[in-house]
Amino acid sequence: MAKNKPxxxxxxxxxxxxxxxxxxxxxxxxxxxxxxNGQFLDNKTSGGKFKGVRKEK
Known part of the structure; x- marks a missing residue:
């Protein structure tokens, strides 16, 4: 996972x-x-894309 420090x-x-x-x-x-495993994790409800997550084709 990504590191978010500081x-x-x-x-x-x-x-x-x-x-x-x-x-x-x-x-x-x-x-x-x-x-x-292909499991769905979350939906972005505030609009726009998830930050730092790559897109599928």
Missing amino acids: YGDNARKGAVKDRTQFFNEQTNLWTKRDTE
Whole structure:
């Protein structure tokens, strides 16, 4: 996983590993998925994409 130190500076050091994101056209939200087992983890409800998570094709 990504390291977020120092805390509070709102910056991520490195990419989030073992996660991908894709745009769900049915819900119009970005969805995060685990790459190891394909499990859906989270939906982005505040708009935009997840920060530091790579996109699926």
